[in-house]
Amino acid sequence: GVQTCALPICPLKEFMPWYHSADEIHSKLQELTTNCKGADIQLEQRTEINSADAAGEVVTLDVVRVGRSGGGPKNKAMMIFGEHARELISPESALNFVQTLCGNGPDAERASKVLDTTSFTIVPNANPISRKKVEQGYYCQRTNEDGVDLNRNFGDDHRVAGGDQKQVGDEQYPGPSGFSEPESKLIKGLIDEERPEIYLSRSEE
Numbered sequence: 001g002v003q004t005c006a007l008p009i010c011p012l013k014e015f016m017p018w019y020h021s022a023d024e025i026h027s028k029l030q031e032l033t034t035n036c037k038g039a040d041i042q043l044e045q046r047t048e049i050n051s052a053d054a055a056g057e058v059v060t061l062d063v064v065r066v067g068r069s070g071g072g073p074k075n076k077a078m079m080i081f082g083e084h085a086r087e088l089i090s091p092e093s094a095l096n097f098v099q100t101l102c103g104n105g106p107d108a109e110r111a112s113k114v115l116d117t118t119s120f121t122i123v124p125n126a127n128p129i130s131r132k133k134v135e136q137g138y139y140c141q142r143t144n145e146d147g148v149d150l151n152r153n154f155g156d157d158h159r160v161a162g163g164d165q166k167q168v169g170d171e172q173y174p175g176p177s178g179f180s181e182p183e184s185k186l187i188k189g190l191i192d193e194e195r196p197e198i199y200l201s202r203s204e205e
Contacts, residue, residue: 009136009137009138010137011135011136011137012088012134012135012136012137012139013135015137016088019088019092020091020092020095021135022091022125022128022131022132022135025062025091025092025094025095025124025125026062026125028095028099029043029062029064029095029098029124030043032098032099032102035102036066036101036102036103037102037103037104037108038068038102038103038112038115039066039067039068039101039102039103039112039115040065040066040067040068040069041064041065041066041098041101041102042064042065043062043063043064044062044063044065045060045061045062045063046060046061046063046186046189046190047059047060047061047186048182048183048185048186049182050145050146050181050182051182052146052148052175052176052180052181052182053145053146053147054129054145054146057129057145059128059129059145059182059183059186060128061123061125061126061128061183061186061187062123062124062125063121063122063123063190064094064098064120064121064122064123064124065119065120065121065122066098066101066102066115066119066120066122067115067118067119067120068115068116068119071116071117074117074118074119075117075118075119075197075198076118076119076121076194076195076196076197076198077118077119077120077121077196077197077198077199077200078120078121078122078123078190078191078194078196078198078199078200079094079097079120079121079122079123079199079200079201079202080122080123080126080187080199080200080201080202081093081094081122081123081124081125081126081202082094082123082124082125082126082127082131082202083126083127083150083151083183083201084127084142084143084149084150084151085127085130085131085133085134085141085142085143085144086134086139086140086141086142088134090202091124091125091131093202094122094123094124094125094202095124097122098122098124101114101115101120118198121190121194121196123187123190126150126183126187127144127150127183129144129145130142130143130144130145142171143171143173144181144183146175146180146181147168147169147173148173148174148175148180148181149166149171149172149173149174149175150181150183150184151201152166152172152173152174152175153174153175153178153179153180153181153183153184154178154179154184154187154188155178155179156177156178158172158174
């Protein structure tokens with residue numbers, strides 16, 4: 001079989017080699033910046049220094065912008081992938097989607113038509129530090145480096161006074177306050193900057 005190491009700690013590439021690592025996804029996105037047919041693409045990185053439990057750690061998010069010049073105003077779409085580190089398919093979906101927008105694969109023609117009316121801002125891996133832990137073999141890691149469920153850190157809806165708020169240590173812990181986490185701060189900054197008409201967070205749970 002494929003597996004060459006013993007569970008419970010088995011590096012991702014030895015246990016499930018068909019998944020790209022975060023570094024491989026970054027490299028493939030970088031390659032597309034010089035080979036994106038029929039579209040303009042930019043890859044940049046945004047960073048934020050953690051000031052919470054993992055104070056001092058630097059969080060770096062890839063931000064991919066894909067669009068096509070000309071043809072009038074475009075709808076702005078923002079898509080966020082990989083908020084939960086263990087959801088391996090989510091960043092894979094981001095890579096595949098960008099590749100399709102760049103003219104690769106069976107849906108390239110349909111994607112080309114979408115680019116006539118829509119530009120995209122894509123964060124392919126919104127939880128990069130914990131994603132590395134998953135790649136090391138900690139497959140149940142859902143939260144970020146502070147033990148916060150990023151999906152529940154966008155505002156204070158998950159912090160109801162007197163309610164059944166999840167506590168520190170729970171994988172659905174929303175954090176001490178809305179936007180307390182470097183990842184959610186970076187994404188909020190992008191939203192404020194882009195003001196998208198369409199927003200999608202690709203989560204499997």
